[in-house]
């Protein structure tokens with residue numbers, strides 16, 4: 249039984265089915281309806297830098313002031329956030345940062361190939377663009393400050409080009425002349441509708457013999473080795489359970505005695521009509537938002553809002569970035585009636601949890617993919633299926649066990 253049908257659960261269900269298991273994919277809303285629906289759709293090769301970087305403590309006062317566009321916090325969430333915050337500070341030591349970066353680099357380097365296999369198998373190749381993504385800088389000092397990142401990209405063999413203002417005019421002629429330069433991360437792809445891609449993957453799972461059930465998971469129970477998944481409407485028996493409920497994995501597992509220092513970093517999106525769109529996703533670094541060309545229009549996604557997963561939406565950042573987007577690109581009216589809200593499930597070391605639970609047999613975990621879950625969904629599915637079947641995983645999974653937080 250796979251609990252949670254975001255991109256991580258769907259891909260895990262496919263991989264288990266391919267290895268001969270009978271698989272039920274259970275979700276209260278249906279496949280790819282939550283965070284996996286509305287993200288920026290970047291399948292990134294360059295995003296290998298953990299949030300917990302040396303010197304991050306200097307940014308904390310700014311974040312807590314709620315004056316930054318890229319990060320805000322609901323103050324009533326601070327208590328629940330503190331185990332994660334302490335973990336971030338621990339992981340920001342240079343040696344932890346370096347080993348987390350290495351582990352992230354290895355898993356991230358496998359993302360695009362695994363997506364491509366599923367895109368092909370599910371008939372969703374038309375959503376894929378392989379023209380990279382860009383980080384653009386408005387201020388010369390920000391561009392210069394990216395020198396450290398450029399050194400690390402080179403060190404880890406991640407292909408990129410520095411882009412001057414005139415290069416940019418050729419690459420993205422629709423952008424206004426407000427950027428002094430940027431980085432084009434090659435080898436990175438994006439999709440024009442991540443929710444539709446997730447739905448294609450789920451349809452493929454069903455076409456291959458998998459079962460999707462829509463129901464609300466209330467609790468998991470193990471008796472004499474057998475698992476029962478209690479939902480609002482039924483009690484479903486199975487041999488193995490995989491928890492892949494994104495941000496909602498923490499409350500479920502804490503009820504079973506696990507310590508899960510997961511923070512919810514919420515983010516919003518809004519689509520805008522645009523007569524002359526950009527060709528690839530762009531991160532406007534100094535303005536703190538990402539814009540991606542999507543089937544529904546230009547999708548503008550916001551930075552981080554630390555808040556409880558089910559707290560009411562407060563799309564302040566979306567209102568703040570709209571005038572900044574208009575400085576960069578000629579957009580027209582909004583397409584959506586309401587802002588969309590998603591929940592990034594973030595671990596203190598920026599590494600996902602992929603592996604076996606420590607207190608129960610045949611309980612498997614795949615969550616905590618933070619800002620990179622759309623990219624990492626297919627490789628996570630492959631790894632968890634290899635672990636469940638006892639095969640040797642294609643990469644070392646030791647850095648991803650939940651036991652690292654014990």
Ligand SMILES: Cc1cc2nc3c(=O)[nH]c(=O)nc-3n(C[C@H](O)[C@H](O)[C@H](O)COP(=O)(O)OP(=O)(O)OC[C@H]3O[C@@H](n4cnc5c(N)ncnc54)[C@H](O)[C@@H]3O)c2cc1C
Nearest residue numbers: 252254256276284287288290465494515590620621622623
């Ligand atoms: C604004 C924004 C932009 C992003 N951009 C990118 C990007 O460009 N590239 C990238 O790689 N990543 C990006 N991400 C991150 C990525 O979207 C997430 O990491 C990823 O979607 C997480 O997938 P998931 O399957 O773990 O969780 P989810 O997609 O959240 O799925 C969890 C599932 O569990 C289900 N569930 C929860 N509770 C229950 C219950 N009690 N019973 C039954 N079902 C339940 C939910 O309905 C949901 O379907 C972005 C995220 C945001 C918010």
